[in-house]
Amino acid sequence: MALELMISAPTDFDFVIGDWFVTHRRLKERLASCNEWVEFDGKMSTKKILGGFGNIEDNLLQLPGEDVRAIALRSYDQNTRKWSIWWLDGRFPGQIDVPVIGSFVDGVGTFFANDRFQEIPITVRFVWRQIGEDLLHWDQAFSVDAGESWETNWTMAFRRQS
Template structure:
């Protein structure tokens, strides 16, 4: 197994490094033909780790029913040119979600994972994009038909904090 060079760290996720105010929009119910969105605020801080071959994102989510913390951990596989993203939700401290895996093309990162939603097998898709240096967007979508159709069920708009 080849070792990753400690130089030439990937720059794909450099745009998320820093401190952000987050506006969340989440469907009230997923995969239920729901059109009602719930909006709430949050905060996110991201720092590079692994010499730039990863980063860790600390989140404060201010759900209407109460606040909680979560962490996203990202790591880069230089041999495959892909990123993996894991999610640890403070409400479920003994469970790390299945990682979504993908890459950036033309400045947009697209990541996928096979998972379960209740008893239903789904495909999860994350899309990361940058509007400008002070505004980012993330969205999550589920597909119950193997990726033929998608339901976007959560979006986050990030504004850089001073």
């Protein structure tokens, strides 16, 4: 009888599991030397899937003038020990973003993808941090020079719902 090796699910993203209030800050214009930020509220709820080797994040973004639903889907590759993160925006239901791929080092998750923004080739970077038991931070940045410089264009501050 062969022994089966049981691999434990990763715990990297356990800190996001649950229900959260979100304060979004997004640059009014990206890659345009803009310094004007738009701030809006939202909610996020995340649960494990794939036996803990993934999770799904359901978002309500309360943009000025409209509410938008979106999801983030994350899955872990046991062979590479990396996470992939996809984004699906309810305004564009037939288009899922290129996944950002990365891992956690010392509790900070950094993820990258090559993509395009308004026909400009870019590198996308996501950074996830747990600030405290009930506080999280995420930011997104774009680079047009292969990571030599970055424009942070969207941040999210999360507060756990009680």
